[in-house]
Amino acid sequence: MGRPKEFDPETAVVQAMNLFWRQGYASTTPQGLADALGIGKGSLYNAFGGKRQLFDLALQRYLDTQKDAVTSLLNDSGTVKERLRRALMVLVETDLADPGRRGCLATNSAVEFGVADADVATRVQSLFDHTERAFASLITEGRRSGELRNDLDDQAVASMLLNTVTGLHTLARLEKGPARMRSIADATISLL
Amino acid sequence: MGRPKEFDPETAVVQAMNLFWRQGYASTTPQGLADALGIGKGSLYNAFGGKRQLFDLALQRYLDTQKDAVTSLLNDSGTVKERLRRALMVLVETDLADPGRRGCLATNSAVEFGVADADVATRVQSLFDHTERAFASLITEGRRSGELRNDLDDQAVASMLLNTVTGLHTLARLEKGPARMRSIADATISLL
DNA sequence: TCAGTAATTGACTTACAGGTACAGAAAAAT
DNA sequence: ATTTTTCTGTACCTGTAAGTCAATTACTGA
Numbered sequence: 001m002g003r004p005k006e007f008d009p010e011t012a013v014v015q016a017m018n019l020f021w022r023q024g025y026a027s028t029t030p031q032g033l034a035d036a037l038g039i040g041k042g043s044l045y046n047a048f049g050g051k052r053q054l055f056d057l058a059l060q061r062y063l064d065t066q067k068d069a070v071t072s073l074l075n076d077s078g079t080v081k082e083r084l085r086r087a088l089m090v091l092v093e094t095d096l097a098d099p100g101r102r103g104c105l106a107t108n109s110a111v112e113f114g115v116a117d118a119d120v121a122t123r124v125q126s127l128f129d130h131t132e133r134a135f136a137s138l139i140t141e142g143r144r145s146g147e148l149r150n151d152l153d154d155q156a157v158a159s160m161l162l163n164t165v166t167g168l169h170t171l172a173r174l175e176k177g178p179a180r181m182r183s184i185a186d187a188t189i190s191l192l
Numbered sequence: 193m194g195r196p197k198e199f200d201p202e203t204a205v206v207q208a209m210n211l212f213w214r215q216g217y218a219s220t221t222p223q224g225l226a227d228a229l230g231i232g233k234g235s236l237y238n239a240f241g242g243k244r245q246l247f248d249l250a251l252q253r254y255l256d257t258q259k260d261a262v263t264s265l266l267n268d269s270g271t272v273k274e275r276l277r278r279a280l281m282v283l284v285e286t287d288l289a290d291p292g293r294r295g296c297l298a299t300n301s302a303v304e305f306g307v308a309d310a311d312v313a314t315r316v317q318s319l320f321d322h323t324e325r326a327f328a329s330l331i332t333e334g335r336r337s338g339e340l341r342n343d344l345d346d347q348a349v350a351s352m353l354l355n356t357v358t359g360l361h362t363l364a365r366l367e368k369g370p371a372r373m374r375s376i377a378d379a380t381i382s383l384l
Numbered sequence: 385t386c387a388g389t390a391a392t393t394g395a396c397t398t399a400c401a402g403g404t405a406c407a408g409a410a411a412a413a414t
Numbered sequence: 415a416t417t418t419t420t421c422t423g424t425a426c427c428t429g430t431a432a433g434t435c436a437a438t439t440a441c442t443g444a
Binding site for chain 2: 024026100101108114115124132153156157159160162165170171183186192
């Protein structure tokens with residue numbers, strides 16, 4: 001009962017996510033958010049409580065989406081090396097295709113907030129942990145099947161791959177051309 | 193002639209650098225800077241022109257320092273692998289030892305400004321280029337001397353190492369313990 | 385010692401960030 | 415039709431970001 005919302009909260013969170021992603025948290029204003037969502041500031045505060053709460057929802061939406069993407073990319077068809085290569089390539093080309101070169105909202109938020117904000121830190125870590133685990137089981141699979149060298153420390157290599165991903169997202173923020181990022185992805189895979 | 197400054201501008205730039213490093217550009221206020229430098233806001237504007245100009249000086253100071261550090265670390269004594277390992281270890285332990293977990297000002301600034309700010313982007317890129325070149329010549333040296341595998345693409349591996357460094361600086365912003373970062377450094381070296 | 389120059393302080397200004405309050409509008413329940 | 419509930423838009427409020435300015439102070443050279 002009561003007057004129904006004139007906007008879809010789910011859509012609004014996605015739009016907010018895109019704005020935070022483009023501008024970062026500190027540089028995004030309530031007025032800017034209201035404009036981006038096409039609603040008044042009053043509605044924004046009524047619906048979401050405030051800038052920070054909306055950011056929390058936006059970040060969570062991003063994290064959930066990314067977890068799903070990581071899972072499905074790494075569990076796709078093909079050999080272990082094929083899947084690893086394809087995953088890194090998709091990541092690189094996706095980041096490069098974004099005209100705003102926004103990189104990764106999780107990584108950007110980690111850098112912006114750091115350990116100072118325990119909540120953001122914990123939630124971004126959960127994506128990192130998830131990604132690392134997915135890498136680890138893939139490495140294990142490849143090593144057991146004989147596709148990868150048998151002297152690898154699965155956990156350590158998984159951490160290294162996570163770091164590669166994080167680094168690529170960071171470089172995506174300022175690389176002009178595609179060459180360096182592509183060659184990083186290539187070199188990483190070829191060393192396995 | 194005229195009244196002499198009551199503070200040392202060089203020192204002030206370093207103090208400003210440390211504050212920007214801790215808080216990021218957007219979250220650092222002129223008043224906060226003035227307090228950190230122990231001078232009035234008027235003096236700050238008189239001496240440096242404004243927040244952005246002071247940031248430019250602070251970032252440049254950081255970049256210069258880092259370039260020197262990279263050069264001296266990678267041209268230290270020992271085998272190529274020893275030097276690479278030592279450089280990564282110093283990086284990891286330095287980042288971990290910082291109680292504020294500030295990571296790297298260049299990386300943080302790249303993430304905060306992105307390609308949107310051509311000036312910051314170009315200057316951070318120059319540190320990245322420098323670092324990559326230093327890695328590349330080290331890899332070449334190690335490959336020629338037979339210390340490293342001869343099938344490596346020097347340039348690509350150098351890019352990969354640069355990416356490893358950037359990733360580690362990013363992870364340093366939120367990792368609680370030292371385990372993951374150390375094992376990333378280990379795994380990276382052992383794959384060469 | 386005094387004229388000229390440059391630095392310092394702190395008050396002041398403008399703009400906007402972040403949020404609140406309220407009056408009116410649009411639905412559901414009675 | 416009226417009440418109740420929730421949403422909407424606008425105006426408003428408080429604090430602060432960023433920067434300016436005037437009066438004062440500290441030094442240098444003639």
